[in-house]
Amino acid sequence: MTDAPDHAAELVELTADVVSAYVSNNPVPVAGLADLIASVHGSLSGIGHRVAAATEEPVPAVNPKRSVFPDYIICLEDGKRFKTLRRHLRVDFGLTPDAYRTKWNLPSTYPMVAPNYAASRSAMAKSIGLGRKAPQPTATATCGLTVCHGEVDRSG
Template identity: 65%
Template sequence: MPENNADSRGLLIELTADIVSAYVSKNAVPPASLPELIASVNSSLSNIGQPVEPETPAQAPAVNPKRSVFPEYIICLEDGKKFKSLKRHLNVHYGLSPNEYREKWGLKPDYPMVAPNYAAQRSALAKSSGLGHKTAERKSGPRRSR
């Protein structure tokens, strides 16, 4: 294995010398910048075949996070669309959970995923239908099976 490593280093030096000499023969290069050119070519050649991580630019929110919550809707910071509930939209279109979304945009843990009026409406509906309360025992007693 060490022989293989030495061979590849020798080949890298040889390729670097060939490329730099070809470049210098056709272009005027000040002698002071030759070491920089050699290092640049050598670095580029040694990185060939290495996986490169694509640079992802920092994404800016579609709207100011402080102005994204309204009584009737919430504006998605990813695309600027209005929703009563963000959870499904974030999961389907961006593969984000509510916590990942909050973390990505630097939002507080109590940032709502549902518009305030919609949450109040759903809460009132649940209370009026008796959700969350145990049903009263029937006056006739326990059910008997036949």
């Protein structure tokens, strides 16, 4: 039981440090000093309780099994619908796709893009020729020279 008095004394000392630092740089009326001390003390004493609550397992906004639909994916962080999650996760939560999958215990195959959107982008890329190998060079070059077994025929 010696931890409780030590914790209380430490809390009072921290409160005094914070209040004295604040008062040295900001004008505070004498009547408001008691409220300031009570506010700082309450905030500091509540920190330990918030840390304990933060260690609990996060609860997703929706069931991960029901988060992937053909036209959209539902973000487990906030429950919003997106065609692609990567940018939303980075901007709003500071998460990479791997960190997101790890946080929610998702498999590495969990998609970050809606299936129909991925299929339409794939079809568009294939239609403009992406993903094909470059054509093999022909026997005749564009300058009119015929290449045959590494030798150049300049006769014609």
